[in-house]
Structure formats: C-alpha cells, structure tokens
Amino acid sequence: MGGRRRKRYKKVIKLVRRVPKIFRCPSCDSVSLTISFDESPEAASDKEAHVRCGNCGLYAVLLVPLSYEPIDAYSKFVDAFISGSIDVRYEKVLSEE
Numbered sequence: 001m002g003g004r005r006r007k008r009y010k011k012v013i014k015l016v017r018r019v020p021k022i023f024r025c026p027s028c029d030s031v032s033l034t035i036s037f038d039e040s041p042e043a044a045s046d047k048e049a050h051v052r053c054g055n056c057g058l059y060a061v062l063l064v065p066l067s068y069e070p071i072d073a074y075s076k077f078v079d080a081f082i083s084g085s086i087d088v089r090y091e092k093v094l095s096e097e
C-alpha cells in the first residue's frame with residue numbers, strides 16, 4: 001500500500017512543436033536512442049540527461065543546462081561521443097537470452 005502513485009493524466013497534444021523522442025544512436029546507428037532528464041533538487045542550473053539505446057545498450061549521463069530539450073542534449077551527446085570525451089557503457093538490453 002502507499003507505494004508509487006501512478007501519474008495519470010490526459011495528454012493534450014499541441015501541434016506547435018514536435019520534439020522527436022527517439023534519436024539515432026551514434027554507436028550502432030539504430031534509431032533506438034532515448035533521452036530522459038533527471039533534475040536534482042539541489043542543482044539550480046543543470047540537469048542530468050540520461051542517454052540510453054534500446055538496441056545496443058549504450059548508456060551515458062551528461063550534464064546539461066536546465067533549458068535543454070532532448071534534441072539539445074542529443075546533439076551535445078553525439079559531439080561528446082564522437083570526440084571521445086564522454087564515458088559510455090553498454091548495459092544489457094532487456095531481453096532474455
């Protein structure tokens with residue numbers, strides 16, 4: 001009991017701006033890369049962007065300004081990935097063998 005409260009609300013889709021949710025993975029070239037943000041309460045100016053690929057299992061975290069959209073974090077990640085300035089690891093993709 002108690003536990004997690006499930007957030008349930010109707011999503012109003014506005015046609016103003018469409019932000020792609022899934023990006024191309026620079027590692028495996030599959031369009032399976034998702035980015036989620038983790039805003040820690042004590043961080044006033046930055047948030048963590050968690051980059052995950054559902055295909056190859058790539059995982060990375062980078063710090064981005066609060067104003068960043070997923071697409072911004074994505075391009076920053078790709079830059080860092082290509083230049084080798086970010087630590088990435090490969091987590092097991094959720095599939096039983």
Ligand SMILES: [Zn+2]
Nearest residue numbers: 025028053056
């Ligand atoms: Zn990948």
